[in-house]
Amino acid sequence: MVMATMVSKSACARAAHDVASSFGSKWYSSLSRNKNPRVGLFLCSFKIRACHSINNNDKDIYKQVGLFSLRRKIEDAVNRAEMYASTALEMEEASWIKQEEMVRDSDLWDDPTKSNDILVKLANSAKVVDSLKDLRYKVEEAQLIKQLTEMNAIDYGLYKQAYNASIDVGNILDQYEISKLLKGPFDMAxxxxxxxxxxxxxxxxxxxxxxxxxxxxxxxxxxxxxxxxxxxxxxxxxxxxxxxxxxxxxxxxxxxxxxxxxxxxxxxxxxxxxxxxxxxxxxxxxxxxxEARDFDIDSxxxxxxxxxxxxxxxxxxxxxxxxxxxxxxxxxxxxxxxxxxxxxxxxxxxxxxxxxxxxxxxxxxxxxxxxxxxxxxxxxxxxxxxxxxxxxxxxxxxxxxxxxxxxxxxxxxxxxxxxxxxxxxx
The missing domain is CATH 3.30.70.1660 (Alpha-Beta Plaits)
Structure with a gap:
């Protein structure tokens, strides 16, 4: 009975892992979860949901997967964020500051179309920075909870919180990385x-x-x-x-x-x-x-x-x-x-x-x-x-x-x- 339960509950996770391996782990670094992290319009709420999230009342899955595996998943998400997020945040903050300077130096009344583009980009940059700061808080949360878990021996409830925080970290990074690939002429439409x-x-x-x-x-x-x-x-x-x-x-x-x-x-x-x-x-x-397209077609x-x-x-x-x-x-x-x-x-x-x-x-x-x-x-x-x-x-x-x-x-x-x-x- 126990073995059957283990197989049924881990089958989805194994399937997701197999798919991830065939494509590249950076896009599949986390399982799905019905929680929307606060991301800007520029990130457009992209989420990878490879399987159903773990039920709130089901702690057995953590025992089945194993504490070592859970620790590893949390550490991988945290390490990925620490290596990548600080550089990304520094770059996005620099871009945000530069766009603020453009707004201050521009006469927004002279060219309304150009002004609108500048203001939209500024707003999007601010939201991207806000999202990456959110990421930093999520990393700190995952690390803190993990440390509390280790101090209190084994506590599956705390491990669940740390794991869910690491999921949010992975989701935000996935969204940010994919948003940087959307460079086509109409990709933002x-x-x-x-x-x-x-x-x-x-x-x-x-x-x-x-x-x-x-x-x-x-x-x-x-x-x-x-x-x-x-x-x-x-x-x-x-x-x-x-x-x-x-x-x-x-x-x-x-x-x-x-x-x-x-x-x-x-x-x-x-x-x-x-x-x-x-x-x-x-x-x-x-x-x-x-707005509508600015060219005419011969009737x-x-x-x-x-x-x-x-x-x-x-x-x-x-x-x-x-x-x-x-x-x-x-x-x-x-x-x-x-x-x-x-x-x-x-x-x-x-x-x-x-x-x-x-x-x-x-x-x-x-x-x-x-x-x-x-x-x-x-x-x-x-x-x-x-x-x-x-x-x-x-x-x-x-x-x-x-x-x-x-x-x-x-x-x-x-x-x-x-x-x-x-x-x-x-």
Whole structure:
């Protein structure tokens, strides 16, 4: 009985450790915990949750893991923080002071746009410094509790406090390290995520529903909400396409690696030995939170229309706007706003963002120079495989990261994949 309990409770931790080893321990230095450390907008609340946290009333897990292992985990987190955090804090404080000097030396009324950028950067720097100071307090807390534990012989409750403090230390460092890798031109923007089902049966449409819940769950784990702005529901159940907006900073930088085809591999519906695959594409477009894009598209290059329909959804569809950019063939749609005009503006901004991303991908300086034939086809860009039969496994094709707990991933625990994608960007 004891052995069975040990196996069941440590299986998640072992799985997380195996994944961490395959990718790099610096991104998996701590287990998950439902506590949000105080981090700034610049850090954007990134959290790696490789498995469920230890139950509050369950002290046996500490005995099973062993005091030596717990001490080692706490010491590793503390040592990592001591080696890294003081230098990072010194650098960020210097940057903060420099930006304060810029504010004092600048006439903020002369150039409102530039002034706004300066003030935003100053506020973000202040919050990063605040977060790193928080880290120092967490390190001191972990060290103090550990010392008290050693003075009082064995006290599993105190070890739990020290271990949880070390988890916070690891989380804050992970967030800070990943934030420094978000250097793309739109990484600080929000994100508009579009999921579309593959052809054929009902199953790809049901798969889109699962992916929708996965991304909404991911946002919830970060302390945010995803807003569904377009959903094409089919009569027999399932979703043929859905658009979600994540209106918080860095959402685009985090979700960019999700772009491409997501395959669900499962057992056959007719009980045969064959496996069936349901596929859906995920597209990620920057959602600019501050202002609309400052360039115009020739109206002659656009085809603006509304889909025709009847019945219960007629009123909603009448407000829906579809825009096609003829030179590139790119199409966007918006139906989540209350008026046709608002949907037209939303679709136009989404189109501009999409075209900007393509121009950067092709290395051209203008959307007019985009080559249609060189636009990446999402159906040719495989991102991830979710295997539910004959075993459970989630395999990220682009980075090689694997996770054994399919259900946890579909509940929104995609943090390890997000971190892996960010770390591989140039």
């Amino acid at each position: 929000g994100a508009c995520l579009v999921i579309k089902a593959g052809p054929a049966s009902i199953y790809p449409k049901l798969w889109v529903e699962q992916l929708l819940q996965m991304y909404l769950g991911w946002a919830k784990r970060q302390g945010y909400e995803g807003r569904i702005v377009d959903r094409c529901q089919i009569e027999n159940g399932g979703i043929s396409s859905v658009t979600i907006e994540f209106e918080f900073e860095c959402a685009y930088g985090y979700l960019l690696g999700e772009k491409g085809v997501h395959h669900l591999i499962r057992g056959s519906s007719n009980e045969s030995s064959q496996l069936e695959t349901s596929s859906a594409t995920v597209d990620v477009v920057p959602l600019f939170l501050e 002659a290059d656009l085809i603006i229309s509304s889909p025709s329909t009847h019945g219960k959804q007629k009123k909603q569809i009448e407000c829906t706007v579809c825009i096609q950019h003829v030179p590139t063939g790119i199409c966007v749609q918006s139906s989540g706003e209350r008026s046709r005009f608002a949907n037209k503006m939303k679709a136009l901004n989404r189109l501009k963002a999409k075209l900007e991303v393509i121009a950067i991908e092709q290395g051209v300086d203008s959307i007019s120079n985009i080559v249609k034939d060189k636009i990446v086809n999402l159906w040719e860009e495989e991102t991830r495989r979710y295997v539910s039969h004959p075993y459970k496994l989630v395999h990220d094709v682009k980075t090689g990261v694997e996770m054994l707990d399919l259900n946890t991933v579909l509940d929104g625990n995609i943090g390890p994949f997000v971190a892996a994608h960010i770390s591989t960007r140039e």
